[in-house]
Amino acid sequence: MSEPLLTVRDLKTQFYTDRGAVRAVDGVSFDVEQGEIVGLVGESGAGKSVTTSSILRLVEEPGEVVGGKVRYGDRTLVGFDEAAVADEDGRPKLVHSEEMLSNREMREEVRGNEIAIIFQDPMESLNPVYTVGGQVREFIQINRDMSKEEAREEAIEMLRRVGIPEAEDRYSDYPHEFSGGMRQRVLIAMALGCRPNLIIADEPTTALDVTVEGQILELVDDLVDEFDTSFIWVTHDMGVVAEICDRVNVMYLGRIVEQGPVDEIFHDTKHPYTEALLNSIPRPDRTVSDLSPIKGTMPGAMNPPAGCRFHPRCPDARRACREVEPDLLEVGLDHRSACIKHGEVGYWESEPLEHTEAQPETVEGPR
């Protein structure tokens, strides 16, 4: 296999609060190959969006990327070296590595023209006082170094491609004159118009109706076929994941708990969280008589549970799960799971955790 387009290794991002540091992303690693759609899936608070903004170095104060490496082709987006001088506690101090791109290089050479990002809320990403067409045109003009006239033609072509009716006429409309679905399509047109290699889509269809979502997923498929564009698709919707992703990373509380090809994630599930997540969702294609919800709620990232972070809610938790921090272990071809069941640290010899002990929140039924 050739070099991946994007490699993320042991990425760590923290947010500093009055009550201490929150490790929102805590050692995340994954790859994106050319032309594939990689899913980043999890519930709110799992750290999906922080991961993508860390890749593009868009994390803002009080947050900071504190470790790990992100390579895009032969460029280093995030990189650290150990400094010659240790910090006060005698630990090696990390400083940004030399090959890491400057902020200016990130802005001018990477964001937009190489890696584009589409956010969930299309109203906040478009400027309400400029015309839709003008914004798309400007974006293309800057990122592809085109003349104004060329960029305008390209913008209209892109608007048409993403299914905006009467693209030429609607070019001079303002964002508020567009419906939510159309605004989302405008953002996609904007991202595509710059012919990026990689598009990071952060819940781009979550706020949309299903038929509009369907239209957009269809469009994404076409684009991958035609331009060989790669995607990182951030979502909480396992349906969308099944529909479009080639490979999937399941996140829980700042970590990837399982990663693998989409078919294996759904049909040869290796992590109890993924399993529980799949069992808790209602199905549109068949009538399920009983759903088994995951017990409790995801704890805050401030004080994550010791050992495996999922153990307090895990139906398979054993005593060892409270002590051992699970690493991602190979469980199949290109398939990894962070569950000590698959390792040799004594899971099977360990005692199962009592039901009540495993749950911080008592959820007793009425019957």
Place this chain on the structure above:
Amino acid sequence: MSQTTERLDEVETGEPILEVEGLTKYFQSDSGFLAGLFGSDDVKAVDDVSFELRRGETLALVGESGCGKSTLARAILQLIEPTAGSVRFKGVELTETGSRELRPLRRDMQMIFQDPQSSLNPRMKVGPIIEEPMKAHDMYDAAERRERAKELLERVELEREYYNRYPHEFSGGQRQRINLARAMSTDPELIVCDEPVSALDVSVQAQVLNTMRDLQEEFGFTYLMISHDLSVVRYIADRVAVMYLGHLAELAEKEELFENPGHPYTEALLGAIPVPDPRVANARGTLEGDVPSPINPPSGCRFRTRCPVLVQPRRADIDAHETSEEVDTATLSEYGMSDAEWERTLAFTRGVRRRTFALREGGLDEEETVSRSEVETVVEREFFDGTRPDGDPGRVVEEAIALLSEGAWGEAGDLLSTTFEETSICALERPRYTIEPQYGTGTHFAACHHHRE
């Protein structure tokens, strides 16, 4: 008067508890001072909707944003005044009942809202929040209310001790449980739930849905559940009503609706939901275009402007240029296009109307024109691919191509639309049919002309 202040007679399980007939709600789209002068256009949010709700069942009202489902629910509860139609709750006509007489009835009808963040007063403790409806209806004394609130907390699988806490201390799922407890406090019969779980994470959704189900079993609640999520609906509903642009498109028992949908809109909706299984291929994005404006909705079937299976029009013996205002459907003769010809002609009509293609790569300048043969090539490639209808429809297509080469998109669109869309029965008559169910025995209502004899 006295009969409404007393609690009404019990309705047996399975008997209609709520009957909605011809319910209509128009909003004035313009309330400015000139609106009166020019005659404002109404937003037809809900237009002549009828159904009934049976005691103990869960009826889901589904549809995409803007279809009028929330307006319908609010009009049923008389939270907004309906423009026309009737709503009978346990036999009492709500639309004719004054607000004072309505008050005691409200005890039996409660509502849960979508957003668990904003539906709880942040400055009130959980206990008083739950007691509020009981207080409003003068039920029980203070001590009894307190005890009941604590009991309700337990019922919704929270703790009695939460009574003295504030809403911000709870997660989204827990807040929605508090909302449930509040709604249950007056011991209602009907609970209208507006997207009760759509703001929650998937794993928490299932918890809340299961609780709602258990409570229904125990207390016999009737749920009218508004949702855009068909997966959730398939899990919790007994019957499903699908709305599109203010009309009821279809209503059937759950299994029947999902397995034997009788309306192309329902089919499109079902086909678009992503299935959480990579081995199940879904058709998805089959629906083109956007929902039209409810200010000037399409005549007849409101879905017809996007319908993939619009019924091929018959035409009167008139010139295609004349707009046919009043057409007697019986006198129309078939165009007689083959299915493939009709499908492509319809695609061409919509393509022109929405301008989804360019006459020349890269677009045209204002004054530029394209030769007729060039347009011919583009149209042939984009739409017909050798399957062009002949006879009258063929001549109309040719005429449209001629107009396009002059840059007259609007005229070409109008010509095609009046010839092929406006004369379809789908545009002329509002469809209402009852069809034979394949699953279960319940009535299956489907508003699609494909079911006409």
